[in-house]
Amino acid sequence: MRVDVAEAEPLANVACPACGEKMRVQRAFDNFFIVETLGVGGMGAVYKARDTRLDRFVALKLLRKELSADPAEAARLEQEARVTASVNHPNVVQVYSAGRAHGQIYLVMELVDQGSLDDLMAHDTRVPEEQVLAAGIQVAKGLQAAYEKGLIHRDVKPANILFSQAKVAKIGDFGL
Secondary structure (H helix, E strand, O other): OOOOOOOOOOOOEEEOOOOOOEEEOOOEEOOEEEEEEEEEOOOEEEEEEEEOOOOEEEEEEEEOHHHHHOHHHHHHHHHHHHHHHOOOOOOEOOEEEEEEEOOEEEEEEOOOOOOEHHHHHHHOOOOOHHHHHHHHHHHHHHHHHHHHOOOOOOOOOHHHEEEOOOOOEEEOOOOO
16 A cells, blocks of 8 residues: 655654554655754754765755745745855855755755754853854854855854864854
8 A cells, every 4th residue: 555645744754544554754855865854943844865866965954845835935045045055165054956856945055963052052051162262253254255145144043053073163054
């Protein structure tokens, strides 16, 4: 028996109508196969995905279906994705590409998976001053690079400051 999961969110647990057994919805967006959920926000959800073409992990942001369905909103988001992708700076999360599949717009971005400043502050009651200053300077450099391309970050907050394995701070989520 086939189970229709076309409207289900990626990685959702769906019950088989015949036997009741739960199964996980597997979903790919073009050559990006979703592996795990990284976060959910107002614009959509971010997933860790495997790029099957280039054999690497990326962050895949799926915009909410209702945003993707609105032509004016979709055009605005696609334009903002183009501008964000033009910012090539070590302190800005890189946008690799964008597309549309399953009725949703998606963005493919650099996977920065060592946590956010928000995570760090929740874990350590007191973050060392040197670490905070270094992250602040790095984020300021990233914001300057974005500003030079005409991009203004409208939501700078600890959750949008991410850390790479090399402990480099990167600003992400430019409202997309």
